[in-house]
Structures are given as structure tokens and as C-alpha cells.
Amino acid sequence: MAAVGLAILPVGASVVPAHATGLSEAYNSQTDIDFRQGLQIRLAWTGDYEGSFDGVIGPNSLRAIRDFQARHGFEPNGIISDQMLSQLVSQSDAVQNGLGVAFAEDAATGSRLLIPFNRVVDQGRTEVGNLWRSEDGRIEVETVRIADTGQTLPGLFDVLNRQTETRSVSSSAFSETSFKVFGTDSGRQYMMRFEVGSEDGTDVRGFSISYDPAVASEIEPFLTVASELFEPFAADPREPLVASREDKPFTTMLRNRRETAEPDGRYAMAYADPTQPNMFAIPPIDGRMASNQRDPSDVAFDMAGSGFAVSEDGWVLTNAHVVRACNAVLVSGYGRVTDRVVDTQNDLALVKVDGHFEAPLAIAADKPRLGEDILALGFPLRSILADSLNVTRGNVSSLLGLMNDPRYMQISAPVQPGNSGGPLVDLAGRVVGVVTAKLNAVAIADATGDIPQSINFAIQPNAVSAFLDENAIEYRTADAGAELTSVPDAVASVKDAILPVLCLDE
Secondary structure (H helix, E strand, O other), X not given: OHHHHHHOOOOOOOXXXXXXXXXXXXXXXXXXXXXXXXXXXXXHHOOOOOOOOOOOOOHHHHHHHHHHHHXXXXXXXXXXXXXXXXXXXXXXXXXXXXXXXXXXXXXXXXXXXXXXXXXXXXXXXXXXXXEEEOOOOOEEEEEEEEEOOOOOHHHHHHHHOXXXXXXXXXXXXXXXXXXXXEEEXXXXXXXXXXXXXXXXXXXXXXXXXXXXXXXXHHHHHHHHHHHHHOEOOOXXXXXXXOOOOOOOHHHHHHHHHHHOOXXXXXXXXXXXXXXOOOEEOOOOOOOOOOOOOOOOOOHHHOOEEEEEEOOOXXXXXXXXXXXXXXXXXXXXXXXXXXXXXXXOOOOEEEEEOOOOOOOXXXXXXXXXXXXXXXXXXXXXXXXXXXXXXXXXXXXXXXXXXXXXOXXXXXXXXXXXXXXXXXXXXXXXXXXXXXXXXXXXXXXXHHXXXXXXXXXXXXXXXXXXXXXXXXXXXXXXXXXXXXXXOOHHHHHHHHHHHEEEEEEEXX
């Protein structure tokens, strides 16, 4: 598991001999620190160890080793055998993989923390941090940053360690730089961990996990590991940008779209209430589109997107909204397209070029897993950024799109105008989606002054395959057993098949 790779134990490499006098001394003198820390982390994943991952094997760690041995039929003597070590690795891996554990970099607070991506979905920013919540509401993870408010670590501890009508505190621990509080609030169990970083004590960062007692058995080991591996000051927070109030072409276009009654499928509303200005470039479910009449100020009709080769005989896949209203479409390096097929309902399009592709990309047969690492590739903001291929990394945040639309999935990989139509690939180079939209930051900024983070969308691979099948495209199906590689290797395997797609309003 990439999230906790530091916890891999070398089976058979560091086993303490039975004749060692004083087990603690033997472990601490005859094994390296990485082994000892990994041992503590893996025993925490199996629910046997609670404590710091300091790499010092003392009474608490020895007790955890013996507890694991006793539970699994080994002699509880505290001496690690190859067989016991192998079982510990297997069981701790199973727990991590079941939860989908991976590190998340939280831009709102600057913290780095473990998230169980198979259980929770990124809900976005709050007033003080970021929130992840399970679909059934049983699990919530929230980051918090309190800075320049006059609040101190002792003051915050006094508040959170206080019993209320709905909240009880079962245990707490306070030090000069951090504290933890455990308890129950309105029937839910919780853990809070906070730390102070600035010399003047005004920058306090932390996180909380609250959960239904029914899921305590799988969440409590996660609490221990997440708390100990939490990095509250991994980076500086990235504050939300404030949009300029100066009229710009795209802002003007959006205002025109709000004020017209005619629906435009590229800007489906995020809420059922049409007065909400959260716009997405996603077609409505019924596929209805506005007429193709053009506003001279509507610069979105003369734009660039991305696409990728899907067949050896010259077919390139992109988004319908990239090419639908174009008088002419160009694919960089191949000139004007000779044919196009547009599916506005699913925001997919095929364009044909005169040329041959040696290595079209292979389409995954199944949708990706929740929390899976993905790469978004394309040619965003060509008028501002370099013309070379742009790569961003993220995770699958949700397997449903806007308003629970099953054709889409939510991704955390940053995308920009021009990414539309580019492939979403996993670390084996398989196409697991097509980038289609991001929450319209300009519209949000116009309304709130804040630009939302990491709310982007891609079309599911099954919708892509169905579209290609419908149009008799001879595409490649990806090998489901292909080995995952590094990001550079994955990019190298697909980059030559990804192309800029230019829409000309001639």
C-alpha cells in the first residue's frame, strides 16, 4: 500500500533470537529503526498496539507482540518468528487495502493526513479546513486550522476537553505542543488531535474523526495510525483566491448564460435551484442542448481541448462540448478532421484524421476503484501555459458525478480549461475515464469570492466503451491484470497518443 510503504517489514531479516537477554534491549540493539517503527505501525493496523511510532520497543510494544501471537495461535513469548511476521504483514496489508488508505495533502490547512478513501468521499472545504464523509454518514474526517484568532492550544484544549449535555470525554492527553481528546458526542464516537506550530502559538492545526459505534472495529485501528502519522505542518495553506470584479470575456459569458432562459447543456446547474450559480460543463441527463446560435462575445466557441487516439485508423476521442459547435476542427499534427461523430447526451465525440496511430490507448473494461490513483493528461490553458503535455495527479473521489449521475465520477486531479476530452489513466496506463468538467471557479468566485478546490469530473469508462462500440470503432481493451508502474513510466506509455484538439469559429 503506497500510503504506508514505510511500514513494510523485511520478512526474516530482523528476527530477534530466542536466547536474547532482555527482549527490549535485543530489539532496540539488533534491529534497525525502520524495522521497529514498521513493526509498531503494523501492530497498530491489526489493533494490537496503541502508542507512538518512535521505534523504541518497550513494554507497550512487547505486549502488542504477545497479544498478536496469542490471538493467532503462536506462543506468546514476544519473540518474532518468520511465520508470525509473514502473518502480521498479510493481515495489516488487508486492513489498509480494505479501507483504501492513502495520504491526502490538504490545501486548506497545509496538513498531510491518512484518509480511508474506500469509506469516505471528499466533501470540499469548510470554514476552517476540509471535510471527508462516507455516503451513509457513519464516518467523517475533518481538518481544522485556527490561526490569528487569539485562540491558543491550551485554550482550545480547555474547550474541547469540557463535558457538555451531548458530549462526554472518555480520555485526553495534553503536552506543550499537542493534545488528543477521545469521547462521544450525540451518540457518535470521536477523536481529535491538535498541534501548535508557530512560535507565538497562534497557528493551531489538527483533525477530527467521528464515527458511528457500529463501525468502531474497523475505524479504531485507523485512528491510531492516522493520529501518529498526521503531519499538521507539512506545507503552507493555500488560501482561496479572490476573483477580480473586472469584467472579462469568460465572466461576461457566464453572466449572459445566467440571464437567459434558454438552457445550455454545457452549463448544467449544480443544484436543483436554478438560482444557484455553481455551473459545470456537463450536459443534462436528457441530452437537451440549446441552439447553436452564437454570441460574438462567447469565446468558449473558439477554444482548445484535448483528445486521444483510440484506434489505429485515425479516430480520436474527445468531449462533445469541445467540437460540437465548431465550423472546423483541427487535431495538432494531423490538420483538419475529415469526419466527426457527436454524442451530446454523454458529452463524447469522435473525430477522424488522415493518419495512422501506432499505439492508441487501451480502454479499461471496469470502472476504477474509489480512492485509486489517477492521472489527468491534456493541454490546458494553451494561451498561458506551455504547449507541451500537462500531467496532474489525484484520486477518484466519488464513483458518481453531479446529482449522483452514474455516467460520471468525481476526481481530485486538478484540471483547467483545455483539459476537456483528455484521458484519465491509472498507473498502468489504462484509460479509466475522460476528463469532462470542473466546478466553474469563475462562477463560484463571482458569487462567493472563493474558488473551490479539487471538484472535477470525468466520464466513466463503460460509457466510453459503449460509445465506441455503437460507432463500430476497433479500439483496444486494457489488460485488467496489467502491473501498476511509476507516474513517469505511466505517462511515457501514453503521451504520444494524446493530442491538442482545436475548435475554429471560421
